[in-house]
Ligand code: SIN
């Protein structure tokens with residue numbers, strides 16, 4: 269390896285349909301929007317269909333928001349906490365999502381849903397597929413902000429060994445096409461501190477739900 273070979277190239281193909289864009293997002297710009305969004309629709313720990321409380325605290329912005337309830341998962345136009353529409357997706361968020369999708373080979377991505385996930389150290393997200401979206405031709409665009417985490421990539425069926433992908437502030441992972449319905453999760457987050465938001469990781473996932 270010579271001096272100019274990057275340890276983490278800007279654009280990495282992890283496998284067919286999965287692209288990692290390192291340090292792609294300007295997270296200062298994204299973080300500037302977060303207080304307003306969460307002021308309108310606060311983070312909350314939703315109940316799973318099994319009746320348990322999720323570890324990850326969540327909220328949404330956009331015409332549609334993903335919710336988990338004892339009756340199942342769905343997209344709603346209204347925040348069940350307030351009865352109001354979810355806040356709009358800020359222009360900077362939409363632009364980032366479109367540009368990341370474009371880089372990964374999905375041109376013209378216009379998300380109608382953005383799930384906001386908040387992790388603190390010790391929290392994990394167990395393996396699952398994102399399959400509540402009617403239109404699966406569009407990818408999922410997932411943006412990491414704050415302290416690092418390890419994204420775990422499995423296959424199209426449950427179980428097996430995870431491929432571990434460390435994600436840092438500003439990294440964006442795009443999965444779509446043949447990888448749209450892959451199992452994925454997040455390993456227990458290690459203790460770390462971000463100068464702006466403290467011991468937290470915020471993840472934005474952009475989807476085309478309808
Ligand atoms: C998700 O699968 O919805 C979140 C992934 C992440 O936090 O990186």
Ligand code: FE2
Nearest residue numbers: 396397398452
């Ligand atoms: Fe997911």
